[in-house]
Amino acid sequence: MSDANCLFCRLAAGEIAADRLHEDDEVVAFRDINPQAPVHVLLIPRRHVASALDLGESEGSLLGRLFGVAAEVAHREGVAANGFRLVTNIGQNGGQSVNHLHFHLLGGRRLSWPPG
């Protein structure tokens, strides 16, 4: 299911340009247009999932794919050895800006604590 009004559904469908690092039948990875670290990649499912609140055991296979791609991208971008951070925002207090599940992968600098 995709939503014609959803930015990331349209991006996944190729209707919106992005600097894509990975695409498969379930997952797309692309650079954040407003990077917060030397490496800042977003990972999204093609299928519309509103946020991590909608994830559970039935999305296990999708999550496995998302995290597998995250690890692959981390290696390819050269941040696997020194480390990185994966973040997903849910709702207003989380700072979620697009209501389509996305994981931020940030690396290439030392990330501080707390995480926002």
Add this chain to the structure above:
Amino acid sequence: MSDANCLFCRLAAGEIAADRLHEDDEVVAFRDINPQAPVHVLLIPRRHVASALDLGESEGSLLGRLFGVAAEVAHREGVAANGFRLVTNIGQNGGQSVNHLHFHLLGGRRLSWPPG
């Protein structure tokens, strides 16, 4: 597989005290001892997984369980409606402090950007 030298393996085994919010055969959730937000919960697999770099399609079922428990805890802690953030740190640049996969769930305040 569990590691006798790993803090979170020992916590999952009940050898170390924690303020536990959830336990099942695969996942344990407990409050962070150094909270960075009004709600700050850690979610870990019982099984030793070093970090998110070791996740992929074969861990899909575990990930589905972890995210399902995260959503459940968010509802129970009263942060689902207003939002929250999920974070996992990998290696030194990520700020990973315990080498056993854990997800931070932070809520109860507005999380800022960048996430560290």
